Amino acid sequence: xxxxxxxxxxxxxxxxxxxxxxxxxxxxxxxxxxxxxxxxxxxxxxxxxxxxxxxxxxxxxxxxxxxxxxxxxxxxxxxxxxxxxxxxxxxxxxxxxxxxxxxxxxxxxxxxxxxxxxxxxxxxxxxxxxxxxxxxxxxxxxxxxxxxxxxxxxxxxxxxxxxxxxxxxxxxxxxxxxxxxxxxxxxxxxxxxxxxxxxxxxxxxxxxxxxxxxxxxxxxxxxxxxxxxxxxxxxxxxxxxxxxxxxxxxxxxxxxxxxxxxxxxxxxxxxxxxxxxxxxxxxxxxxxxxxxxxxxxxxxxxxxxxxxxxxxxxxxxxxxxxxxxxxxxxxxxxxxx
Amino acid sequence: xxxxxxxxxxxxxxxxxxxxxxxxxxxxxxxxxxxxxxxxxxxxxxxxxxxxxxxxxxxxxxxxxxxxxxxxxxxxxxxxxxxxxxxxxxxxxxxxxxxxxxxxxxxxxxxxxxxxxxxxxxxxxxxxxxxxxxxxxxxxxxxxxxxxxxxxxxxxxxxxxxxxxxxxxxxxxxxxxxxxxxxxxxxxxxxxxxxxxxxxxxxxxxxxxxxxxxxxxxxxxxxxxxxxxxxxxxxxxxxxxxxxxxxxxxxxxxxxxxxxxxxxxxxxxxxxxxxxxxxxxxxxxx
Numbered sequence: 001x002x003x004x005x006x007x008x009x010x011x012x013x014x015x016x017x018x019x020x021x022x023x024x025x026x027x028x029x030x031x032x033x034x035x036x037x038x039x040x041x042x043x044x045x046x047x048x049x050x051x052x053x054x055x056x057x058x059x060x061x062x063x064x065x066x067x068x069x070x071x072x073x074x075x076x077x078x079x080x081x082x083x084x085x086x087x088x089x090x091x092x093x094x095x096x097x098x099x100x101x102x103x104x105x106x107x108x109x110x111x112x113x114x115x116x117x118x119x120x121x122x123x124x125x126x127x128x129x130x131x132x133x134x135x136x137x138x139x140x141x142x143x144x145x146x147x148x149x150x151x152x153x154x155x156x157x158x159x160x161x162x163x164x165x166x167x168x169x170x171x172x173x174x175x176x177x178x179x180x181x182x183x184x185x186x187x188x189x190x191x192x193x194x195x196x197x198x199x200x201x202x203x204x205x206x207x208x209x210x211x212x213x214x215x216x217x218x219x220x221x222x223x224x225x226x227x228x229x230x231x232x233x234x235x236x237x238x239x240x241x242x243x244x245x246x247x248x249x250x251x252x253x254x255x256x257x258x259x260x261x262x263x264x265x266x267x268x269x270x271x272x273x274x275x276x277x278x279x280x281x282x283x284x285x286x287x288x289x290x291x292x293x294x295x296x297x298x299x300x301x302x303x304x305x306x307x308x309x310x311x312x313x314x315x316x317x318x319x320x321x322x323x324x325x326x327x328x329x330x331x332x333x334x335x336x337x
Numbered sequence: 338x339x340x341x342x343x344x345x346x347x348x349x350x351x352x353x354x355x356x357x358x359x360x361x362x363x364x365x366x367x368x369x370x371x372x373x374x375x376x377x378x379x380x381x382x383x384x385x386x387x388x389x390x391x392x393x394x395x396x397x398x399x400x401x402x403x404x405x406x407x408x409x410x411x412x413x414x415x416x417x418x419x420x421x422x423x424x425x426x427x428x429x430x431x432x433x434x435x436x437x438x439x440x441x442x443x444x445x446x447x448x449x450x451x452x453x454x455x456x457x458x459x460x461x462x463x464x465x466x467x468x469x470x471x472x473x474x475x476x477x478x479x480x481x482x483x484x485x486x487x488x489x490x491x492x493x494x495x496x497x498x499x500x501x502x503x504x505x506x507x508x509x510x511x512x513x514x515x516x517x518x519x520x521x522x523x524x525x526x527x528x529x530x531x532x533x534x535x536x537x538x539x540x541x542x543x544x545x546x547x548x549x550x551x552x553x554x555x556x557x558x559x560x561x562x563x564x565x566x567x568x569x570x571x572x573x574x575x576x577x578x579x580x581x582x583x584x585x586x587x588x589x590x591x592x593x594x595x596x597x598x599x600x601x602x603x604x605x606x607x608x609x610x611x612x613x614x615x616x617x618x619x620x621x622x623x
Contacts, residue, residue: 182589269510323474323514326415
């Protein structure tokens with residue numbers, strides 16, 4: 001059960017009551033002021049009280065989301081999907097298939113324009129309802145989806161199209177067919193290609209960034225995350241099952257994994273956070289989409305202003321320096337405390 | 338000239354390891370094996386050819402002819418997330434150092450094999466299940482960079498449960514770090530051969546392991562992206578026994594060959610002769 005969906009139920013009911021009351025109030029006002037006016041009832045005070053209650057409840061629920069709540073916000077069924085962002089591009093031509101096995105509906109790829117800039121789009125796509133989720137495999141990509149992505153990365157380089165990617169997957173598909181068709185190799189090739197592709201790359205995590213399956217489209221010059229999206233080495237549930245041997249520890253795992261946008265900005269792994277409206281991206285999908293597209297456009301402009309060789313050197317250096325260690329091996333080797 | 342055996346003796350002298358028992362029961366045929374005999378046979382059961390998991394230092398000693406010059410030997414992990422589950426990350430690291438006799442899940446360095454100077458990295462499953470954190474990523478990346486700089490081929494033996502969860506997304510990003518360094522070796526047109534040993538999964542299989550020019554697998558090694566248990570839970574059925582084995586991989590076109598442990602060195606040398614004939618220095622052949 002999604003904890004955000006549960007928590008926002010009361011809020012949505014309150015919102016409905018306020019709207020109903022406002023409608024009644026408007027009718028009453030019409031009665032009072034129209035021709036043949038009668039003495040109507042004025043609910044303005046009640047509405048104001050409810051609105052204050054609404055605002056305080058909203059702050060209470062969304063003002064300071066925990067890591068675990070953000071996990072659920074990132075998975076919210078109404079959250080804007082990759083298609084929401086793609087639909088807001090100036091234009092888009094979808095390209096299908098890996099030229100070897102089939103077209104993977106969990107990946108949407110193609111060329112388009114973002115604020116007048118030509119781009120190659122790589123996107124992981126979850127469904128909006130059960131029917132679409134079955135079609136999209138819940139956003140879990142198969143090897144052929146990654147190979148479609150790889151094909152488009154190479155094409156982007158050939159024709160000088162900067163790459164923008166949208167990350168939204170619980171992870172790569174863990175199934176028999178995926179293993180038979182080489183899931184590891186497909187992901188490995190995407191990661192390697194993105195480390196060296198000779199065009200700017202801007203990745204945006206819009207929901208769930210699940211492990212290697214997300215990273216396959218997530219190696220980039222600039223990584224943007226929506227405020228309540230997550231990017232994690234493993235799902236908190238999976239991590240809890242493996243390290244605690246207790247799925248009930250998922251909430252603690254979520255906190256410890258440092259998977260929120262704020263954590264990852266502090267760790268120096270991502271570059272920018274795009275704020276979400278109070279209540280999450282789905283409460284103002286249009287505004288969120290516009291804000292992210294603006295951030296992507298700014299990032300692209302900054303990257304395109306750099307000489308290509310410098311851009312590639314900077315990308316290399318950025319990944320090369322992720323991670324720290326201590327050089328006290330000698331001490332540990334000799335067992336000196 | 339000092340030999341790799343001297344290196345191994347020195348390594349084991351510096352890195353104390355909890356002494357294993359004298360007798361080992363073979364999981365393949367249930368035979369009781371005398372450990373010394375097993376070690377003389379490269380940890381392959383003389384009765385049923387079961388391949389036991391091999392510590393990294395012993396593997397290096399079985400491949401390199403002369404000296405082995407380890408790189409970044411002194412690196413050991415920090416605790417970037419201040420991690421604790423039922424134990425803290427530093428507690429787990431200390432316990433594994435004692436158990437495995439290594440400081441991290443990979444040893445890397447340079448040496449000569451059959452007259453070829455090679456960069457060699459060997460993962461050690463006995464340390465944190467061979468998982469990749471910042472140190473493993475750094476050592477593997479250094480190996481690729483330094484191999485490219487020296488103009489020599491790279492050989493990597495993998496054994497890994499994937500990216501190391503206790504280092505969170507920093508560990509996941511090592512997939513990108515190692516791949517970026519590997520791209521430089523590829524650019525230099527130098528061969529990279531990967532030998533997949535039991536087990537190779539997750540973040541290691543989905544990065545530098547499967548980007549190799551030639552992929553060799555040890556018999557019956559378990560190799561795949563997702564763990565067997567995860568797949569079984571997802572599809573709610575039992576998987577066939579040979580699923581994700583080395584043989585399964587070759588059958589499905591994801592590895593070039595299955596080679597038993599005793600023949601791997603000869604196979605590597607033959608491949609290097611064909612891929613990189615100029616790399617051989619005849620005077621080095623003993």
